[in-house]
Amino acid sequence: MSELLHISGGPTKPEIIAVSLSKLDLSEGCTFYDIGCGTGAVSIAASKLARNIKFTAIDARQEAIEVAEKNFKNFGLDCVKLIHGESSQVLEQLPPEEKIDCAFVGGTKNIDAILKSLVKHKAGSIIVNAVRIETVVSVMNQMKELGIFDTITNISISRGYPITGETMFKPENPVYMISGKYSNIQGDKKC
């Protein structure tokens, strides 16, 4: 089993990836955008949940692209479209007919422009992971304005560690998951 290479800010913790992906409607052959892909850990985890996903992974950092490229190779993801660039610009330049089914946004710089483009491409299911409260509020408000807001969830995990032969827990920084569904624009929100 290959070891995932790390960089600063990544990988996203496995528990956070698991919950995030459970909120995306992954299905066989879907198109998946990993926005601010960092190490590529989210795409790698998604590849185990549905077959033939068409991956596009974008990051503005050269270091992230190099590490993601190695991780994709080591984990057998040989057909990821890996793009080095600012996501808002990459999305802006997509041809209008480009279909996006699912998007995981782990890098929130220029999130307003990113969300607008995702809606333009009718992205069915979007999850934004945010840790700064200002970003959380801004993403939630913008999703509401765009008509896609679905749910917001706060995930806090603590890890056990040994201390004098017993176990204590150390909390990780909480993560907010803001979910948007394109279907909410048509007003067919289920609850």
Ligand SMILES: C[S@@+](CC[C@H](N)C(=O)[O-])C[C@H]1O[C@@H](n2cnc3c(N)ncnc32)[C@H](O)[C@@H]1O
């Ligand atoms: C918290 S890390 C993501 C971790 C990643 N999910 C993983 O598992 O490794 C955020 C990443 O998003 C990238 N990023 C932030 N905003 C971006 C943007 N607007 N366009 C492209 N990359 C962006 C950063 O360079 C960084 O690598």
